[in-house]
Amino acid sequence: MQNKKVVLISIFSLLLVFIGGFYAYKNNELAKYETMAKEKAALYERPYSYSIGPKDAKVTLVEFFDPACGTCAQFHPYVKEIMAENKNDIRLVLRYAAFHKNSNYAVKMLEGSREQGKFAETLEFMFKTQRYWIDGHSVNPQKLWTMLEKTGLDMEKLSKAMENPKYDEIVRQDLADAEALGATKTPSYFVNGKPLVSFGLDQLKELIKEAL
Numbered sequence: 001m002q003n004k005k006v007v008l009i010s011i012f013s014l015l016l017v018f019i020g021g022f023y024a025y026k027n028n029e030l031a032k033y034e035t036m037a038k039e040k041a042a043l044y045e046r047p048y049s050y051s052i053g054p055k056d057a058k059v060t061l062v063e064f065f066d067p068a069c070g071t072c073a074q075f076h077p078y079v080k081e082i083m084a085e086n087k088n089d090i091r092l093v094l095r096y097a098a099f100h101k102n103s104n105y106a107v108k109m110l111e112g113s114r115e116q117g118k119f120a121e122t123l124e125f126m127f128k129t130q131r132y133w134i135d136g137h138s139v140n141p142q143k144l145w146t147m148l149e150k151t152g153l154d155m156e157k158l159s160k161a162m163e164n165p166k167y168d169e170i171v172r173q174d175l176a177d178a179e180a181l182g183a184t185k186t187p188s189y190f191v192n193g194k195p196l197v198s199f200g201l202d203q204l205k206e207l208i209k210e211a212l
Contacts, residue, residue, distance in 0.1 A: 061082075070130065076127050103139050109158065
């Protein structure tokens with residue numbers, strides 16, 4: 001009987017050590033990525049990057065997306081839902097990864113709409129109408145332009161804005177940052193600097209939950 005108690009105590013002790021080690025490892029991993037996020041802050045967010053949420057939010061969610069990406073369009077409502085549920089605790093930073101052919105045109109149109117104060121509305125519209133302006137896996141600039149005429153944007157202002165070389169630099173810089181961070185597909189998410197390695201909605205929610 002005494003030996004049985006000793007064995008049970010030993011097993012229980014080992015279990016506690018294992019659990020403690022597991023949580024210590026997780027905390028170390030989170031700390032490592034948070035440190036990396038601070039050291040390489042510019043890779044996650046540039047001064048021009050569009051963001052939603054309080055600057056002092058506990059969690060910064062960085063998303064590299066392509067306006068022509070179907071999965072990005074599918075995940076967009078879920079990300080909005082997560083933001084709504086954690087209104088004061090999460091800040092969303094949107095970065096471009098224009099991987100599709102001619103996606104740079106879509107990005108420049110989106111940035112041009114931003115100058116008119118209509119970034120969020122235009123992004124929503126683009127995601128909802130993708131099937132009308134994407135041919136195969138390529139953006140058809142003329143079709144997208146025709147679709148955007150229905151949004152109430154000042155198309156003359158948009159046309160002039162798109163001539164600004166800074167938009168080409170935004171596309172280039174965001175692609176370079178995506179490459180540096182290993183974001184090779186869209187959407188790619190980073191939570192306080194930690195990448196979402198196993199893609200999925202549940203996995204994203206769990207990563208955010210850990211950070212919170």
